[in-house]
Amino acid sequence: MIHVGSDGVFTMKDILLKNSLLLLSRFLQKHYGQKTILLIDEYDVPLDYAYRSGYYDDMVGLIRTLFGAAFKTKNSLEFAVLTGCLRISKESIFTGLNNFKVYTVKDVRYKEYFGFTDVEVRQMLEYYGFSDQYDVVKEWYDGYLFGSLGIYCPWDVINYCGDLRDGSVTEPQNYWVNTSSNIIIRKFLSRAKTADRNDIEQLGIVQK
Incomplete structure (x- = not known):
């Protein structure tokens, strides 16, 4: 299933990679006899790196399939928690997932x-x-x-x-x-309208 080359590099088939979280959840549920909880921190970091390195579309496809397979299972998953800077959107990599709740910096809960x-x-x-x-x-x-x-x-x-x-x-x-790159923000600002840039700049102004 997983091959380790002479150079120490791990490789695996695409189908195994895309179902890895799902399989892990099932294995843990079977071993411990209870549903698993998935905690995924900074889920958007691979997207940022892929954007900077020129394979963003491929990474979006991988994460969409990876998360979609793992989060749709009901038999082995209790719930999942994702953290990141990019807002989770049903219209993006989470297409097909509608049973989730987004908490932002404006929300009081948690x-x-x-x-x-x-x-x-x-x-x-x-x-x-x-x-x-x-x-x-x-x-x-x-x-x-x-x-x-x-x-x-x-x-x-x-x-x-x-x-x-x-x-x-x-x-x-x-x-x-x-600890992180701001290249996506810089590119967004370079293309944003003047009004949008002014609104974003206001976020960095401390109100006395």
Whole structure:
């Protein structure tokens, strides 16, 4: 089913690849005797990479088939959770799937699960003995608003605490800045109308 070449590269037939999540769910359900829960983080990252590398249509086809096969099964799947920056749309790669709910940064439900809350950050800093760094952490990393709740970027907070423990830095860093590409956004802005660009630019303006 899966072939490993002399160069260490894994290859498999397309039919196996496209049904891999479905098969995994079935195997886990059979082994443990209960339905599985699929957690897929940053589902749109492969789409972004494919867009930058020139095989976007092929990746869309793969993900549409991969997710479609896995999410439509009722015997082995309890539910699935996907996270990503691109909004899930019934008209895109999720054609044929209509039993899902989208939660965005504007929604109140689950707002505390999109990052670290202020209480959690205070607890973390106290645990590691960095309570005196609270004001710095809040100024640098308390940058999200989900529903009506201010949320800290987990990646930044964790890395800053780690560097403080190691003694490798004394000043906060932009840890998140190099974790993703903005090429799709830049191309969108280059083609957008002036009114659209102005609306997007307003998102980056802090209201006093």
